[in-house]
Amino acid sequence: MALIVQKYGGTSVDGPERVKHVARRVVETKQAGNDVVVVVSAPGDMTDDLIAMAHELNPNPPAREMDMLLTTGEQMSIALLAMAIHQLGEKAISLTGAQVGILTNSAFSKARILEVSCERLRKELDQGKIVIVAGFQGITNDNEITTLGRGGSDTTAVAVAAVLKADVCQIYTDVDGVYTADPRVVSSAKKLEVISYDEMLELASLGAQVLQPRAVEFAKLNDVVLEVRSSFNNNEGTLVKEVTEMEKKMVVSGVAGDKNVARIALLDVPDVPGIASALFKALAEENINVDMIVQSAMQHCFNDIAFTVDRNDLKKAIEVSEKIKPEIGASGFTYNDKVAKVSIVGAGMITNPGVAASMFDCLANEGINIQMISTSEIKVSCIIDEKHLTKAMKSLHRHFGLE
Amino acid sequence: MALIVQKYGGTSVDGPERVKHVARRVVETKQAGNDVVVVVSAPGDMTDDLIAMAHELNPNPPAREMDMLLTTGEQMSIALLAMAIHQLGEKAISLTGAQVGILTNSAFSKARILEVSCERLRKELDQGKIVIVAGFQGITNDNEITTLGRGGSDTTAVAVAAVLKADVCQIYTDVDGVYTADPRVVSSAKKLEVISYDEMLELASLGAQVLQPRAVEFAKLNDVVLEVRSSFNNNEGTLVKEVTEMEKKMVVSGVAGDKNVARIALLDVPDVPGIASALFKALAEENINVDMIVQSAMQHCFNDIAFTVDRNDLKKAIEVSEKIKPEIGASGFTYNDKVAKVSIVGAGMITNPGVAASMFDCLANEGINIQMISTSEIKVSCIIDEKHLTKAMKSLHRHFGLE
Numbered sequence: 033m034a035l036i037v038q039k040y041g042g043t044s045v046d047g048p049e050r051v052k053h054v055a056r057r058v059v060e061t062k063q064a065g066n067d068v069v070v071v072v073s074a075p076g077d078m079t080d081d082l083i084a085m086a087h088e089l090n091p092n093p094p095a096r097e098m099d100m101l102l103t104t105g106e107q108m109s110i111a112l113l114a115m116a117i118h119q120l121g122e123k124a125i126s127l128t129g130a131q132v133g134i135l136t137n138s139a140f141s142k143a144r145i146l147e148v149s150c151e152r153l154r155k156e157l158d159q160g161k162i163v164i165v166a167g168f169q170g171i172t173n174d175n176e177i178t179t180l181g182r183g184g185s186d187t188t189a190v191a192v193a194a195v196l197k198a199d200v201c202q203i204y205t206d207v208d209g210v211y212t213a214d215p216r217v218v219s220s221a222k223k224l225e226v227i228s229y230d231e232m233l234e235l236a237s238l239g240a241q242v243l244q245p246r247a248v249e250f251a252k253l254n255d256v257v258l259e260v261r262s263s264f265n266n267n268e269g270t271l272v273k274e275v276t277e278m279e280k281k282m283v284v285s286g287v288a289g290d291k292n293v294a295r296i297a298l299l300d301v302p303d304v305p306g307i308a309s310a311l312f313k314a315l316a317e318e319n320i321n322v323d324m325i326v327q328s329a330m331q332h333c334f335n336d337i338a339f340t341v342d343r344n345d346l347k348k349a350i351e352v353s354e355k356i357k358p359e360i361g362a363s364g365f366t367y368n369d370k371v372a373k374v375s376i377v378g379a380g381m382i383t384n385p386g387v388a389a390s391m392f393d394c395l396a397n398e399g400i401n402i403q404m405i406s407t408s409e410i411k412v413s414c415i416i417d418e419k420h421l422t423k424a425m426k427s428l429h430r431h432f433g434l435e
Numbered sequence: 436m437a438l439i440v441q442k443y444g445g446t447s448v449d450g451p452e453r454v455k456h457v458a459r460r461v462v463e464t465k466q467a468g469n470d471v472v473v474v475v476s477a478p479g480d481m482t483d484d485l486i487a488m489a490h491e492l493n494p495n496p497p498a499r500e501m502d503m504l505l506t507t508g509e510q511m512s513i514a515l516l517a518m519a520i521h522q523l524g525e526k527a528i529s530l531t532g533a534q535v536g537i538l539t540n541s542a543f544s545k546a547r548i549l550e551v552s553c554e555r556l557r558k559e560l561d562q563g564k565i566v567i568v569a570g571f572q573g574i575t576n577d578n579e580i581t582t583l584g585r586g587g588s589d590t591t592a593v594a595v596a597a598v599l600k601a602d603v604c605q606i607y608t609d610v611d612g613v614y615t616a617d618p619r620v621v622s623s624a625k626k627l628e629v630i631s632y633d634e635m636l637e638l639a640s641l642g643a644q645v646l647q648p649r650a651v652e653f654a655k656l657n658d659v660v661l662e663v664r665s666s667f668n669n670n671e672g673t674l675v676k677e678v679t680e681m682e683k684k685m686v687v688s689g690v691a692g693d694k695n696v697a698r699i700a701l702l703d704v705p706d707v708p709g710i711a712s713a714l715f716k717a718l719a720e721e722n723i724n725v726d727m728i729v730q731s732a733m734q735h736c737f738n739d740i741a742f743t744v745d746r747n748d749l750k751k752a753i754e755v756s757e758k759i760k761p762e763i764g765a766s767g768f769t770y771n772d773k774v775a776k777v778s779i780v781g782a783g784m785i786t787n788p789g790v791a792a793s794m795f796d797c798l799a800n801e802g803i804n805i806q807m808i809s810t811s812e813i814k815v816s817c818i819i820d821e822k823h824l825t826k827a828m829k830s831l832h833r834h835f836g837l838e
Contacts, residue, residue, distance in 0.1 A: 048491040055492075082511070088451040089458075089515055090522040097521070100529050101514035104507035108485070111504035115493040118500070126503050130533070131578055175534055 034199040035157075036061055039071040039167065039189035043206045044263040045109050046076030048116075054204075054263065055116035058162060062122055067157050069196065071167045071189040072113055074105025095140035099169075099179045103129070106166035106185070114164050124162040127152065129169035129177075134188065136170035136178045142319050143170055143178035145187065145250075148195040157196075165192055186247030194254035201256050202269070203243060208262035209270035210235065210242055212434040213287040218426050220435045224285060225268075228275035232258075234377040234411040235286050248272065275379065283387060284378040284432040289425045291372045291418055293323070294346040295404065296353055297338035300363035307360045308337060314356050320345045324373075324406040324413065338404060340415060343369050371403060372421040375413040376428055388412045394431040400424055437602040438560075439464055442474040442570065442592035446609045447666040448512045449479030451519075457607075457666060458519035461565060465525055470560050472599065474570045474592040475516055477508025498543035502572075502582045506532070509569035509588070517567050527565040530555065532572035532580075537591065539573035539581045545722050546573055546581035548590065548653075551598040560599075568595055589650035597657035604659050605672070606646060611665035612673035613638065613645055615837040616690040620828050623838045627688060628671075631678035635661075637780040637814040638691050651675065678782065686790060687781040687835040692828045694775045694821055696726070697749040698807065699756055700741035703766035710763050711740060717759050723748045727776075727809040727816065741807060743818060746772050774806060775824040778816040779831055791815045797834040803827055 038058065045051050054070075062068045073079075082101050086093045093101075110126035117124035133149030156163045167185025170178045180187050186203060193201035210232065211221040227235075229252035233245055242260055251258050251272065261269030301307050308327065315322055323340045341349045346369055353365045374395075381387045388405075391412050395402060400423065404415035416424055429435065441461065448454050457473075465471045476482075485504050489496045496504075513529035520527035536552030559566045570588025573581045583590050589606060596604035613635065614624040630638075632655035636648055645663055654661050654675065664672030704710050711730065718725055726743045744752045749772055756768045777798075784790045791808075794815050798805060803826065807818035819827055832838065 048488065051492060085451065085515060086518055089454060090518040093518040094521055097514045097517045097529055100517070100531075101511060104510045104514075107507045107510075108504060111500045111507075112488060112492055114500045114503070115489055115496040118497055119493040126500055128503075128580070131580075177531070177534075 033065050033067065035067040035069070035196055037069045037071065037189050037193040037196070037198045037201045038204060039185055039202065040073065040204045040263055041185065041206070042073040042076050042079070044204055045072055045113065051112050051116050055113060055120055057263070058113075059117060059120045059122050062162055069153065069157070069163045069165060069192055069198070070113065071165045071185055071192060072106060072109040073167050073185040074102070075109055078105040078108075096176065099140045099177055102179055103166070103169040103177050106168050110164045110166045117162055117164075122162055123160055124164055125156050126164040126166070127156070128166045129188070130171040130175075132165055132192070134170040134191065136172060136180070138172045138174070138176060138178065139319055140176075140178055142181045143172075145170060145180065145191050148191045150195045153192065153196060180246075183244035183247075186244040187250060190247045190250045190254070190256050190258070193256045194250065198256065200259055201251065202259045202261055203247075204261055204263035205242060206262065206264065207242060207260075208265060208267040209260050210272070210286070212285065213425055213429045214289065217289060217422050218287065218429045221429065222434065224270050226271045226273065226275060227285060228379050229272060230410050231275075231285055231377050231379050232272045234375070234408065235288050243272070283380040283384045284376045284434065285380070286377045287425050287428045287432070287434065288375045288377065289372060289421045290375075291421060292343050293340050293371055293373045293415065294343045294349070294367060294369040295338060295340050295371050295415060296346075296349055296365060296367045297336055298353060298357070298360070298362040298365045299336055300334045301337055302361045303335050307335075310360050311337065311356055312339075314352050315341075315349060318348050318352055320349050320352065324404055324415065326404050326406070340371075340373070340404070370418045371415050372418040373413050373415055374421060374424040374428065375411050376432060377411040379410050381410050381412075390431070391428065394427055395424060398423055398427050436468050436470065438470040438472070438599055440472045440474065440592055440596040440599070440601045440604045441607060442588055442605065443476065443607045443666055444588065444609070445476040445479050445482070447607055448475055448516065454515050454519050458516060458523055460666070461516075462520060462523045462525050465565055472556065472560070472566045472568060472595055472601070473516065474568045474588055474595060475509060475512040476570050476588040477505070478512055481508040481511075499579065502543045502580055505582055506569070506572045506580050509571050513567045513569045520565055520567075525565055526563055527567055528559050529567040529569070530559075531569045532591070533574040533578075535568055535595070537573040537594065539575060539583070541575045541577070541579060541581065542722055543579075543581055545584045546575075548573060548583065548594050551594045553598045556595065556599060583649075586647035586650075589647035590653060593650045593653045593657070593659050593661070596659045597653065601659065603662055604654065605662045605664055607664055607666035608645060609665065609667065610645060610663075611668060611670040612663050613675070613689070615688065616828055616832045617692065620692060620825050621690065621832045624832065625837065627673050629674045629676065629678060630688065631782050632675060633813050634678075634688055634780050634782050635675045637778070637811065638689050646675070686783040686787045687779045687837065688783075689780045690828050690831045690835070690837065691778045691780065692775060692824045693778075694824060695746050696743050696774055696776045696818065697746045697752070697770060697772040698741060698743050698774050698818060699749075699752055699768060699770045700739055701756060701760070701763070701765040701768045702739055703737045704740055705764045706738050710738075713763055714740065714759055715742075717755050718744075718752060721751050721755055723752050723755065727807055727818065729807050729809070743774075743776070743807070773821045774818050775821040776816050776818055777824060777827040777831065778814055779835060780814040782813050784813050784815075793834070794831060797830055798827060801826055801830050
């Protein structure tokens with residue numbers, strides 16, 4: 033008997049027919065002799081609808097109230113799924129983040145999980161119940177309701193799998209695995225059988241939109257084996273786990289594109305210690321995630337500092353930049369939200385020099401200008417003009433032999 | 436400075452424009468120098484929509500999961516109202532039943548409030564915030580989410596007003612007070628300036644649909660002054676409070692009708708002690724509220740026992756009757772859900788004999804047959820054929836000079 037955590041995204045529980053479908057799949061897993069914990073997101077576009085409702089009332093709603101509002105979506109999903117499972121004759125119980133004991137810090141809208149209690153989960157599992165957990169949400173020590181940020185249900189699933197030492201954490205989504213590129217953009221993309229945490233982490237961070245990066249990180253840290261599968265078919269998915277050296281055959285295993293990027297550059301910053309620290313501390317205090325950072329010495333004693341943020345953080349980032357400009361002695365700043373990030377990822381890169389150069393070459397041949405570059409051991413990312421993203425992805429996919 | 440509790444029903448918060456309207460009213464009350472606690476219901480028909488969704492998945496959803504589902508409605512309302520108030524520049528915080536500490540028993544879907552903690556409420560009020568509380572919901576000692584039954588938001592409001600010793604508990608609804616009869620049925624109905632708890636209690640129980648009976652009972656027990664007002668205009672409402680003898684001028688102060696009634700009769704029950712007890716204990720164990728009870732000796736040694744329940748409890752009540760039939764030695768039972776209850780209420784009745792007879796006379800003159808009668812010191816109720824309800828209400832309203 034295995035303990036399986038299954039996570040279903042919003043499209044999987046959008047409407048009664050889909051909820052019934054998920055219920056059948058869950059019950060099949062249970063009746064095959066497994067203990068099952070299910071983590072569910074809010075139905076379909078509900079989160080977006082709620083955000084729109086909020087903005088009609090207040091263009092800048094307090095994050096605490098936003099979390100209060102948004103957590104209702106997952107609460108609906110868990111209750112409805114529990115009812116559908118009962119109808120199929122299995123015992124099920126739904127639990128909110130608070131009821132499970134998913135303790136987070138109080139960074140509303142972007143809370144971090146501090147601890148997951150397994151007491152209640154174990155108690156219900158021991159009674160033979162299928163346990164349904166609301167994704168995306170947690171509770172602080174002060175009894176305040178928090179959310180983990182968009183896609184946070186993946187993190188919930190992995191955290192629950194980790195604390196219960198589950199055999200596998202299956203992430204059901206609308207694609208049936210991890211591909212060498214987004215199949216909607218690059219039609220020749222192929223599904224990967226297995227991918228390492230590190231590669232998945234880079235792909236997730238880079239906007240492959242299959243898994244939340246934090247969830248992958250959490251899985252890696254806690255040795256949780258992930259499986260990305262489709263809830264609409266029974267195809268084998270992609271396993272995300274520790275991959276041995278022997279398996280690292282492909283130099284580049286995937287290409288990713290991300291349009292949720294905005295670029296800010298602070299100009300003519302004096303080249304003295306403490307400048308970058310002041311800037312990025314101020315951004316962190318506003319809970320703005322900075323992705324790429326490039327510092328370039330343009331002239332003697334002065335630097336430009338450019339960085340990228342999520343587009344929906346751009347407004348706040350501009351406010352911070354405006355405020356910090358005099359403090360760090362910058363002459364001004366520019367921003368651009370018409371950029372995109374294209375990346376190549378592969379665990380094999382570490383032992384293959386020249387992969388980055390090959391990427392730049394490929395983009396140059398397509399006439400695509402590179403605005404920023406960032407590299408890690410297993411990925412290379414470039415900021416380019418948004419309008420070239422599809423072309424860049426397709427040509428890189430071909431260039432690195434992923435067809 | 437007064438402490439005012441305001442309760443807004445579902446129609447008052449249905450859509451952004453109405454939420455804004457409520458926000459303005461709340462802010463006006465606050466800016467007039469009062470401390471304000473607001474209790475809100477789920478928006479519009481949301482509760483009904485959620486129930487319909489649930490029934491698509493499971494015709495008999497577990498009550499626990501139903502409560503999990505339904506409590507999302509109020510949680511949405513409080514978050515949205517808090518945002519709208521922030522937008523008007525006042526500080527506000529929304530609190531779920533669990534966050535306030537509205538402790539209930541674990542009778543899911545019909546939970547009773549055991550205790551309301553005022554700690555968190557006081558803390559937020561002391562910080563100058565408008566506190567917005569989710570109506571209708573509570574939490575058990577085991578951290579389970581419960582609901583107080585339909586209309587439970589009134590009870591929440593009164594319980595909060597009681598524990599905070601509020602100066603007044605204003606119940607905003609879509610009518611601007613308590614009328615001598617439902618104005619939608621009896622067009623000549625008049626608004627009452629003041630009504631006693633007991634009269635209101637009878638009217639509420641009798642389906643006047645303005646206030647939840649339990650809320651009125653709670654208000655009477657805790658000396659909370661209620662004011663029923665419209666959220667759509669600024670008309671003076673109706674005060675519900677302890678009324679002195681001097682004020683009890685009208686013999687009959689109101690006429691009420693209720694179609695949410697079903698009648699069950701157990702036939703030929705042996706006339707021995709313990710029968711009624713066994714029957715009504717079995718019904719209570721299923722959490723079925725029994726309203727009227729009539730036991731009639733039909734022949735030597737045998738009785739018929741007839742009683743009424745809410746129509747949505749009829750199915751369960753039939754099941755209980757079926758099960759208990761052999762145990763209590765009944766020959767069978769009949770039921771009828773095409774009945775209605777018409778009632779007259781008035782504190783002056785106590786000192787005016789013959790009011791009941793006058794009511795029966797009036798109904799007889801209209802050719803309306805009376806199936807069951809139940810009386811208290813201040814009300815007389817008759818079960819009649821559903822199709823005669825409007826005629827009965829109109830003629831009683833005229834008969835007792837309420838025009």
